[in-house]
Each structure stands twice: as C-alpha cells, then as structure tokens.
Amino acid sequence: MALPKAKTDATEARLSGLSIPEGGAAWAREARQDALNRLTGMGLPYRRDEYWRFTNPAEFLARETPRAEIALDAPGFEETDVLRVVFTDGVFDAEASDDLSLEHLEIERFSEAVTKDIHWIKGLLGVLETAGQNRVDRPLATFNTAFAEDGIVLRATGKVSKPVHLDYRRSDDRAEAVLRHVVRVENGADLTLLESGVGAARLNTAMEVDIADRGGFHHVRMQGRDHERRAATHVFARLGEESTFKSFTLSLNGMMTRNEVIVTLKGDDAVAHVAGAALGDGRDFHHDDTVFITHDAVNCESRQVFKKVLRNGATGVFQGKILVEPGAQKTDGYQISQSLLLDEDANFLAKPELEIYADDVQCSHGSTSGAIDETALFYLKSRGIPEDKAQDLLVLAFVAEALAEIEDEDLAETLRLQLAGWLERRR
C-alpha cells in the first residue's frame, strides 16, 4: 500500500543525506541496508499514525539535532558494584569505562563486532527488531538498525557476578546518539544490565535481547534529571523455555520520552515482567510507555505494572498490549497502568489492549487515574506530618507497587532514594 504523501515526504526529508555506516562486514551491511529498505517502505512515524496518537513523533524527527542544556549528570548506581561502560555523546568512552572483562561474560563494542566476518550477533542484529514489527510499525527502531554505529554487545555464558552498567554521559549540548546493544543470555546464564544518565540531546537506543532456555535477564534503568531529554528507546526480547526477563524503568523529567518494550515469549514456562514509574512536573513533560507482549508458548506469565505521577500540565501515556497467539494455552497475562494526578492540569492517556487466540488463558488489565487520597492526606497531617511531606509519602506509596517489581532489593532502594530526592527538590 502506498504511503500517504506527507509521510513519504517527511521520511525522505529526514533520510536525505544520511547513509548507512561504512566499513562493516558484509552481513552487517546487509542488515543495515535491509533496515533502510524497510524504513523507506514503512516510513517514519507521523502524528496520524494510530500508534502515535498520544505522542507527537516530530521531536524525534527534526533534521537538526535540537539543542538541550547539559544537566548535571544524575548519579547512577554509585552504591552498586558494577562493570561500568561509559558512552559520552553516544560514543564508547574507553577512558571512563572499566576494563571490559568479567567472568562468564563476553563484552565488546558494537562498532567492532560489526566489522568481524564471523560473529554470533549475525543471527540477531535486526532480527528481533524485524520480528517486533508484528501488528505495528516501529520505524524508529528500524532507523536504529540502519544507522547505529556504536553500542555494546554482551554474551552471558554463566551467572555474571555483577551488573553491567551502561552510563550515558554528555559533553555536547547538541549531541545526537543512536546506540545499538545486542545481548545474548545463554542456556542457564544470568545477567543484570543497568542503564542511567543523560546520554544526548536526542537519543535513540535499541536493544535486542535473546534469552536462551532457563536464562535470566534483569534490566534496571534510570532516566534522570535532564529536562530537555528527547529519547526514543526500544527493547526487543525473545524468551526461551523457563527463562526470565525483567525490566524496570524509573523516569524523572524529560520533555519527550518514548520507551517501547517488545517481548515475545517463545519457550514454554517463560516469565516476563515489564514495569516502570514516571514522575513529571510541568507542561514540558511528556512520557510514553508502549509495551507489546506476545505469548507464543504454553504456560508463560507476563506482567506489566506502570505508575505515573503527574502535575502542572505533565502528560503521561501508556499503550500496553498482550497478544496471545493460537496454542499459547495456560497464558497468565496481567497488565496494570495507573496514574496519580496531583492537580487538574495533568493528563494521562491510556490504551490497554488484549488480543487473544487461545481459549485456556487468564488475562487481566486495568487502568486507573485518580487524585491523591484526601482522607489519607488528612490522616497523615493529623499526626503532625506537614502537607508536602505527607504528599510525598503518598506518592512513594503509590509508586511502591511498581518498584516492588525489581527483584534486587538494593537496586530497588537505590531507585526509591532517587525518587524521594526528586520529590524533595520539586517541592
């Protein structure tokens, strides 16, 4: 079907002058060229796309990289023993990074991996992204496959003793970053990946995560203090038998953030939990969580738990889908998306969807938005707790259910403290 002219024009305008990175191995060039072809075919998103109804993609598509003030680097996981991998303005920063070696882990720059004639990511790069285009186009991810030059490639072959921390830093107020991460968790292996930091004036990250049978992947991400953040992120995951995928994102501020998580449960008895908390203050806050979970095996469990706290004209969006393929019996799917609107100016837009082609499944979804509980607020105040502090306590309580999705209690506490700090600064 021919694309609308407005879309074709916008796509051509954005892509003109861009070419896929040079110097990769033949397979990498092929994957990138294929992505570019697909991208031209589907076109970049525009406002009239159903999938972009609540979030204006224009911020991601301007030809010029917008300028964004360099905020203080949000401290990221400083209390945690990690293997630190730093990207400054979207480029791997060897100087600032730890030595890239850890037991049970192969770790390599993406830019190097794609130059090798034989590499395990050959069967993965762009493959999960392509599979993730089922039902809806995700052109920004395809854009990433075509143009990303740097990123990290991780292969866990056993239980990795400490988390890998992707620490995004900035030095340039017009930095544009397109980062691609590729992860493979082998049979029975286990890996925790942390992400934090400011990254770029405009950031496009995509991550493909392939989890083999009985593998475990834990992802905890903080999107911090940069008000002028424009970030479009994608995580594509494929889960093998009895494997586990858990992803949590805490987002504070950010004028335009779209986080998409696309998970396919491919092996029986797999478990996927995707959760997040976003707190926004002001008209220049727009945060979008878009999740798509496909059950394509028997007896799998998926959970989506998203909480948003909004005020002063801030906007939160949730689009969450559970697709149960024929034969995916004994599916247990759960989805909850809630917002706490601290005043009447805040906006919350939600689109929960279920699409089910199996008959022995259990799926539930719920979406609520509400104001702060005045009775609870009075109760706290009547005990001597000042209004602002009482409100913070209730906000933390509201978010607690999402934070509880983080398995590692120390990491959960780290995020809780970030959150409490943000609330205090925002009074």
Add this chain to the structure above:
Amino acid sequence: MLNIKGLKVKLEEEDKQILKGVDLEVGAGQVHAIMGPNGSGKSTLSYVLSGRDGYEVTDGSAHMGDIDLLELEPEERAAAGLFLAFQYPVEIPGVGNMTFLRTAYNAQRKARGEDEVSAADFLKLVREKAKDLKIDAEMLKRPVNVGFSGGEKKRNEILQMAVLAPKMCILDETDSGLDVDAMKLVSDGVNALRDEGRSFLVITHYQRLLDHIVPDVVHIMADGRIVKTGGPELALEVEKNGYADLMDEVQ
C-alpha cells in the same frame, strides 16, 4: 486545656448547619465524655477541632491552652499537642507503619524545635509502647492499617497516641467495632496514659466504654448543641432510658 465557646459549624459544600453553638471546657488532667444520638454532631466536633477540610466555622472559638486551634493547619495542631483517634482509621497501602510513625514523631519534634530521633532509638521507644498494647512487632512492619482487624486498627490508634504523647486526646467512637476483650485492651491503654497534664475528650454512642474509661464529666449532645452535663451517672441514665427520654426532658 480545651476551651470551646459558641462554636457554630456548617458544611462547606452545602448550607447545612451541623454545630449550632457548642460550649465546652475540659480542664487539665480531666476526662470528659460526649454522648449523643447519631447525627448529633459529635464526630463533626472532633473533625473541626483537628482541622479537617470540608467544614466552615461560622461563629465561636476553640482554644487549646492559649493556642487558637482554628487558626492552625492540622499538622500544627498535632505538633501543639492535639491528637484525634479516628473512628475509622485510614488504611494507607505502601506506607510502612513504622515509617509513618517515625515521620510523624520527628515532624512534631522538628516543629517544636527539638532534635530528630534516630531510627534505632525510635524503634526502642515504639517497641516498648507496643508491648503494653499487645501489638506485635510484625504489625509495625506492615503498611498503615492495611489488613488490620477492627481491634488492631484501634490499638494502632492508641499506640500512636502513646508514642506521640499529646496533651489533648480526642477519641472518636473508639469503641465502635470492638469486642469486649479488645475494648478492655484499648481502655487499659488509654487509662495508662491518664495524667495530670493530659486531657481526654471521649466521644461515644454507648455507655459501655465509660465503664472502662471512667470520665469526670459527661455531656449529652443533640442537634448540634450540648444539652446536658453531669457526672458519670448521666451515662448510666442514658444507658437505662435511652436518648429519647432525655430529649423529652430537655425540651
């Protein structure tokens, strides 16, 4: 300690007068009971004194010592030494009971210009008070009032009272929903706090609570006014004859 003069209160949202001129004086160390039929304005009085939204004071005054209560925010009234034990203690999922109590305790200390107390010292203090009320440590770890039985919720109110050590305690229908044993436990908790410097205003529908917490003075409230005042024997009279007889007599 508590001095209420000609207090008139209407609902903010509608033109409905609830309190039509309440006069009440509770001396230091005294226990006063307010009894009355449903809808007489007993609970409204407790909410207005503690500063809940939704009420408009149209006339009169309420002082605690020389503090004008009606001028203060609820948290300021609490820091000044006022405490309301709720008829329906509020469940707050996600906020730990201990966190809640410590935040309240330290906020009050801070408001009074005192140093905050460390988590360890506070834990010790609470454990001691909890033991007296037969509240086990597990309950302290749970979210505020979530999954508590009726009796546990009321005991938790008394625990907060014991920890925060207020000067003026208002107990709003603390006996409602309690069985005999729970009522005894709660009453013992309250009695243990009776002190020369601490006053109580016990609001109740039934006389039975006053068998355990013996008041110095009993007031009968009806239609937004205090219509009769007497000693503990007044409560017994109500128990025996009901409010209807009393109302007839007053009119």
